[in-house]
Amino acid sequence: MDKKFDLDAAIRKVPDFPKPGILFYDITSIFTNPPAYKYVIDEMLDRYKNAKVDGVIAIESRGFLLGSCFAVANGVPLVLARKKGKLPRRTVEMSYNLEYGSATLEIHEEDIELGRRWLIIDDLIATGGTLAAVAAMIEGKGGEIAGIFSIIGLPFLGFKEKVGKYNPITLIDYDGE
Numbered sequence: 001m002d003k004k005f006d007l008d009a010a011i012r013k014v015p016d017f018p019k020p021g022i023l024f025y026d027i028t029s030i031f032t033n034p035p036a037y038k039y040v041i042d043e044m045l046d047r048y049k050n051a052k053v054d055g056v057i058a059i060e061s062r063g064f065l066l067g068s069c070f071a072v073a074n075g076v077p078l079v080l081a082r083k084k085g086k087l088p089r090r091t092v093e094m095s096y097n098l099e100y101g102s103a104t105l106e107i108h109e110e111d112i113e114l115g116r117r118w119l120i121i122d123d124l125i126a127t128g129g130t131l132a133a134v135a136a137m138i139e140g141k142g143g144e145i146a147g148i149f150s151i152i153g154l155p156f157l158g159f160k161e162k163v164g165k166y167n168p169i170t171l172i173d174y175d176g177e
């Protein structure tokens with residue numbers, strides 16, 4: 001009766017995107033699939049139902065689509081970690097390396113004071129560099145990390161070494177070929 005949802009089947013895999021050798025996990029196929037999107041949100045809310053979280057940091061852009069649901073459901077502030085140059089007020093920023101390339105994220109500095117224990121949400125954890133950079137921004141301003149959530153984890157890229165101390169939770173993990 002309570003059959004486990006086949007999340008793997010809902011995730012589109014695109015070889016050689018955005019460059020040769022990368023297998024891209026395209027989660028837009030979750031957002032176009034209402035039962036899949038609902039499953040992911042329900043699971044996320046369930047995993048943290050007893051956690052002490054008083055703010056959410058969502059990472060641009062797919063993290064926004066998870067973080068907003070968490071914030072509304074739990075009545076906590078949602079803070080956007082955006083790509084450099086998008087936020088108008090005073091920011092803290094952090095640069096980091098990706099599985100492919102590098103990037104810089106920013107957060108409005110004053111928003112960090114809205115919460116004490118932050119849950120950081122993104123769609124996928126690969127090397128963990130993105131989430132580690134956001135965690136460092138929060139901790140650098142005196143905030144605490146309540147946890148890290150992502151739909152997908154790629155443990156073979158080493159995220160556990162980088163962000164394991166923040167108890168990352170993923171709904172599905174994939175091995176490298």
Ligand code: AMP
Nearest residue numbers: 023024025099124125126127128129130
């Ligand atoms: P990382 O900082 O290495 O953990 O990379 C995580 C970020 O890069 C997330 O925002 C993902 O959306 C994106 N990303 C990295 N690798 C992949 C992949 N193989 N498929 C889809 N997205 C990826």
